[in-house]
Amino acid sequence: MTTAPSACPSASASAAVSSGARTLADPDTPFAVVDVHRVRRNVARLRARADRLGVVLRPHVKTAKSLDAAALLHDGSPGPVTVSTLAEAEAFAAAGYRDLTYAVGIEPHKVPRVVALVRRGVTLRVLLDSTEQATFVAAAAREAGVALPAQIEIDCDGHRGGLRPDAPGLPGIGRILHDAGCLDGVLTHAGESYHCHTAEEQRAAARNERDAAVAAAERLRAAGLPVPTVSVGSTPTAHAADDLTGVTELRAGNYVFFDLVMAGLGVCELDDLALSVVVTVIGHRPEYGWIVTDGGWMAMSRDRGTSAQPQDQGYGLVTDLDGTLIPDVVMTAASQEHGTLTARNGAVLPELPIGTRLRVLPNHACATAAQHQGYQVVDGAHGPAASAPVITAYWPRVTGW
Amino acid sequence: MTTAPSACPSASASAAVSSGARTLADPDTPFAVVDVHRVRRNVARLRARADRLGVVLRPHVKTAKSLDAAALLHDGSPGPVTVSTLAEAEAFAAAGYRDLTYAVGIEPHKVPRVVALVRRGVTLRVLLDSTEQATFVAAAAREAGVALPAQIEIDCDGHRGGLRPDAPGLPGIGRILHDAGCLDGVLTHAGESYHCHTAEEQRAAARNERDAAVAAAERLRAAGLPVPTVSVGSTPTAHAADDLTGVTELRAGNYVFFDLVMAGLGVCELDDLALSVVVTVIGHRPEYGWIVTDGGWMAMSRDRGTSAQPQDQGYGLVTDLDGTLIPDVVMTAASQEHGTLTARNGAVLPELPIGTRLRVLPNHACATAAQHQGYQVVDGAHGPAASAPVITAYWPRVTGW
Known part of the structure; x- marks a missing residue:
């Protein structure tokens, strides 16, 4: 423009x-x-759902990528958000946001920018699903002398990345993170819910998403590892979930604007x-x-x-x-x-x-x-x-x- | 970035x-x-073809949208280019380019920016295919007291906009433009050549593109209207044309970078x-x-x-x-x-x-x-x-x- x-x-x-x-x-x-009126209405609708379900709402700002739109998410306060790029993390941190999750798998080259944000007082959770990643995140946290909170990505539906909740390597990764003071929790995303064309299928996808995240958290806890955060969400499942017992936070991004795909669902x-x-x-x-x-x-x-x-x-x-x-x-x-x-x-x-x-x-x-x-x-x-x-x-x- | x-x-x-x-x-x-080496090679290839075919090359800068890339098109001089937006026209004008064609149909709201560029000494041709557009372009030229060179878009293959070369309204549109000092020529684009999967089909598309443009120009000339510019081009047809008799200039944009679609063709x-x-x-x-x-x-x-x-x-x-x-x-x-x-x-x-x-x-x-x-x-x-x-x-x- x-x-x-x-x-x-x-x-x-x-x-x-x-x-x-x-x-x-x-x-x-x-x-x-x-249309800001519609944004306000969409935001209020999911906010009410999250309150009813008893979970923190951590909207994904990757859709609007706008500080002005984000100001509507938590009644004007810089509440918890999810980001898809470090550019978003940096822009939101500069605007006073202090509680961020970077929901794309971390790789070594991006660690310095993460460390720089953490040193500015930002809680910036990174995401990973391998021993390899856990190892370099743990090493970077020790070297930098800061906490680098990390979440383990859980695959609930074969959509993209993550470990299955029963993956043999899960507790080991949790242990590496825990020992470096980095284990924050687990995160999953029911990306396949975009292909659920009935309300019942969406409810089932939401239950499956919850179950996968909670099962993974329980496996880690059974191994003696504390798991403060159990994070789930996609726009369809966030609007379909009827029970989020065991989940601590809900993510969704598209709902701020919605679109023809969501209307079609x-x-x-x-x-x-x-x-x-x-x-x-x-x-x-x-x-x-x-x-x-x-x-x-x-x-x-x-x-x-x-x-x-x-x-x-x-x-x-x-x-x-x-x-x-x-x-x-x-x-x-x-x-x-x-x-x-x-x-x-x-x-x-x-x-x-x-x-x-x-x-x-x-x-x-x-x-x-x-x-x-x-x-x-x-x-x-x-x-x-x-x-x-x-x-x-x-x-x-x-x-x- | x-x-x-x-x-x-x-x-x-x-x-x-x-x-x-x-x-x-x-x-x-x-x-x-x-890879600038490949850009140079791609640019030299089409440049040599245009020279051999005896036409002016007016590259479309919509692919790279880069002044640095454009500097390679005409050996560092600000030669003729085609643009897809007025933002490109303004950026190229600011960099010293004086010979531009805006190859998207003009509508009234955009005329003031066109006039502003023309007043800065830029030759900026606009494109149109209706009596309605010719009328407001002619009126705007008279009102502003400047030449607003316009090209009539010709449809050679049912791809998008334009008048068929035998469209009844063509001479009338030409007359409206001519009487206001605006008639610059005709332009066509063989957009359907992107679906020509053999060299012979591409040569046929290039011949058809040339024939449509030349036929339209001849109809206007037969009505007593001068047609200085006969412009054709698409990346496939520009690389396939074996005879451009009657054509004055060749346009192509994608060739600067090329891509898998072009390799597939x-x-x-x-x-x-x-x-x-x-x-x-x-x-x-x-x-x-x-x-x-x-x-x-x-x-x-x-x-x-x-x-x-x-x-x-x-x-x-x-x-x-x-x-x-x-x-x-x-x-x-x-x-x-x-x-x-x-x-x-x-x-x-x-x-x-x-x-x-x-x-x-x-x-x-x-x-x-x-x-x-x-x-x-x-x-x-x-x-x-x-x-x-x-x-x-x-x-x-x-x-x-």
Whole structure:
């Protein structure tokens, strides 16, 4: 996002020119927009669940990567969060956050940045699943003379990394960490829950996630090792879990924005989606049934998560600038700076002149958000506006690694 | 890309510690790397073709989005280029480029930024394919009292935007532009050539692209309208064209880096690929046959362009840190910050300890490059190094719109 020019061209209509308030009609497209009202609602919903389940909520900030968005997670205080990069850890530490988990397996080259943060008073938990990693983390903690809290990653569903709860090596890794004062706990992530298409499957995935984490913790405790933290979570399981006995904390990230994949799973409704991309109509191909926009994969990402769902949503569903869904209009193709909209289910494409602004709801909020340097913020609590929604803030993103 | 810490952790091996030279073993992973030797070779190849074909080469800078990379396109001079965003146009104009084509359909809101560049002495051609657009461009040129050169987009293969060369409205659009002093020419892009899997199909696509552009220009000329520019190009057709009679300029962008999609089409060889992503091994799942790295879709993009080719290359092919291919090891899965490597064709996964650095060759260079703020640059002309390749420069990217 570059700064938009302050004046509107004479040939275009903009509600902002007369009133002076900047609206979604003003910045040059494409750009990302966040509805803070929906963010607040999504955040409150999971917060209430975590309170009811009696666990600490440690949101993953990898989706929004925004200090402004994060300020809504814990009522403005710098509470516990999960990060996906050391760049996020450093940005959040600089903003006063002191309780972080870096939920990607640690490797030796990244240890100095971890140590530097710990020396600044940040509790930064690292993640690992091998004797090799436990050994260099323990050595680094001893050498630096600081505590380097580490969590052992547990694999609950064959999704990615981690040790199975019954892995023979688990107690040994726990012992190496414990002896260096590093053992903080266990962590698991039900990544396969993104493929659970019914509420019952999601509840089962949540139970399985809990069971795996608790079983791993119990094995370590049976070996005489204290396990303060038992961490679970994914957006689907966090919203499905009915019992987290033995778990101490819950993680989820996507829920702050939600997206079409989550709506397709039934975890949220379409009107919970807080992130969209504003695009402009730049052409028409009536002979093909296409409207062409200036929002391509550079603005939306190449993510096609709903292609694996019963209802494929292409590159996204289309709304007007107010956020009202235009039924059965889908972004079906993307090149770098071009998006193609088509009608489905026999719908007729609306007549949208060149210059018309629309919003596109993404498949995968984490991926779409990552295509932007920040977000224009609107507050949907005000309801549909007479003119284009007013921009109330700009939230920059943390970028890079 | 954040700035990497200057010191390496004691637990990791880095060739740079003793010598003082920064190498690919130094910045924290993941990061993008460009082999400038390959860029030079790729640039020289198409440059020689354009010279032989007797056309101006107007490279598309949307792939690298780098002033440093662009400096190699025209032997260091700010020659003609194509841009995909006004942010690129502004960055290149600020660096002294005066001959730009903005190859995405214009809409009214973007006109003031175009006018501002033109007033700074930049020739910035805009693209359009409708009477509506021609009318507001002509009006804006008259109102601003400047020339706003415009090209009419021609559709040669049903790929995206444009008018068919025989479209009834073509001369009328040309007339509106001509009367306002705006008619610069016609432009077409054989986007469907990315699906031409044989050299003969690519030659046919190049002939078709030329024929469409020339036919459109001839129709305008027959209506008494001068057409100075006849612009064609895509990376496959630019490398396949054997006759560009009637064409004045050739565009291509991807060729600067090339990628697995282009290699799959036979447009280049694997050792022409100039862009890769350096990643680090962070885990092993021998029970699944997986090596886990810290390079996920955030570093590679979600682009899976080769999935539509006879040989699907997953999220990318894997090389060692020197760039030597590790046969039959493929990045087969990606989450945000995790990549999964697996072996295919019965190959055995190599033993790669935690901390091992690898490079991943991407499906689609434009998309992968877009995930990064810039490139670490190495010079492969030096041949395989005894230690990790030395970093010779950092090239920042132009971001946003």
